[in-house]
Amino acid sequence: MAYYMRNMRKEDVPQVNKIDREAFPTQWPPPDYRRELQNPLARLLVACEDNPEAAEPEMEIPREDISGLAPRIKRWWRQNRFFGKEPPQSSGHCIIGFASMWVMADEARITNIAVRQSYQRQGIGELLLISIIDLAIELKASIATLEVRVSNLLAQSLYHKYGFTQVGLRRNYYTDNREDALLMSTESITSAPFQAHFQQLKRDHAQKYGERIKSPTDSMSR
Numbered sequence: 295m296a297y298y299m300r301n302m303r304k305e306d307v308p309q310v311n312k313i314d315r316e317a318f319p320t321q322w323p324p325p326d327y328r329r330e331l332q333n334p335l336a337r338l339l340v341a342c343e344d345n346p347e348a349a350e351p352e353m354e355i356p357r358e359d360i361s362g363l364a365p366r367i368k369r370w371w372r373q374n375r376f377f378g379k380e381p382p383q384s385s386g387h388c389i390i391g392f393a394s395m396w397v398m399a400d401e402a403r404i405t406n407i408a409v410r411q412s413y414q415r416q417g418i419g420e421l422l423l424i425s426i427i428d429l430a431i432e433l434k435a436s437i438a439t440l441e442v443r444v445s446n447l448l449a450q451s452l453y454h455k456y457g458f459t460q461v462g463l464r465r466n467y468y469t470d471n472r473e474d475a476l477l478m479s480t481e482s483i484t485s486a487p488f489q490a491h492f493q494q495l496k497r498d499h500a501q502k503y504g505e506r507i508k509s510p511t512d513s514m515s516r
């Protein structure tokens with residue numbers, strides 16, 4: 295399997311929503327990625343599997359309808375969508391993960407990183423984090439910050455690996471179960487020690503997964 299990173303586009307939103315719901319099923323209200331694409335502070339990246347066979351055109355169902363009519367409409371649409379006509383064109387790529395951040399003054403606030411469950415543990419989360427830090431540097435941010443559930447040890451292990459440390463605790467931060475959030479931050483992402491560590495991690499990642507990673511098709515700054 296080969297994959298690559300690029301900016302999120304509006305046709306990716308249904309697949310991104312699906313990954314978001316799988317990764318954060320209890321988050322309410324759910325993020326509105328279509329609106330985020332219009333937000334000048336936001337940057338959104340996707341990891342795409344470079345295999346058009348894997349692409350699944352999605353019909354977007356409003357989340358609030360999920361419990362009622364929508365599943366029936368979706369089933370009907372799946373059964374009948376190609377009836378008597380050509381299959382619809384999708385973006386031709388399967389989105390396997392995404393990352394988003396807000397860049398405010400010198401701070402890059404990473405708002406989400408998620409990888410489709412069936413693609414986890416293959417270096418994609420790490421590549422998303424590398425790409426978002428690289429983009430933050432390009433956009434002249436000097437630190438990267440994020441919030442993570444205290445129970446999400448797996449994500450914390452990824453962030454620790456990349457030099458994030460706990461700088462605060464937000465009590466009862468998550469509305470679903472009132473779980474606390476760790477506030478994590480890097481040191482200066484342009485400092486020599488951070489860069490030495492970061493560049494080494496990038497080399498290690500490239501050595502481990504490099505042959506699967508293709509160059510992006512478009513620039514990730516805009």
Ligand SMILES: CC(C)(COP(=O)(O)OP(=O)(O)OC[C@H]1O[C@@H](n2cnc3c(N)ncnc32)[C@H](O)[C@@H]1OP(=O)(O)O)[C@@H](O)C(=O)NCCC(=O)NCCS
Binds near residue numbers: 453
């Ligand atoms: C967190 C997440 C993005 C990691 O993505 P991934 O593609 O599986 O991660 P990678 O394969 O790139 O692993 C990178 C690092 O993450 C950590 N990690 C990932 N999976 C792990 C696991 N099952 N156990 C322990 N550490 C793990 C490790 O530090 C790993 O580095 P290593 O390979 O040197 O051990 C993914 O698990 C996910 O989407 N989780 C649900 C959403 C979520 O919790 N996002 C974070 C919100 S703050």
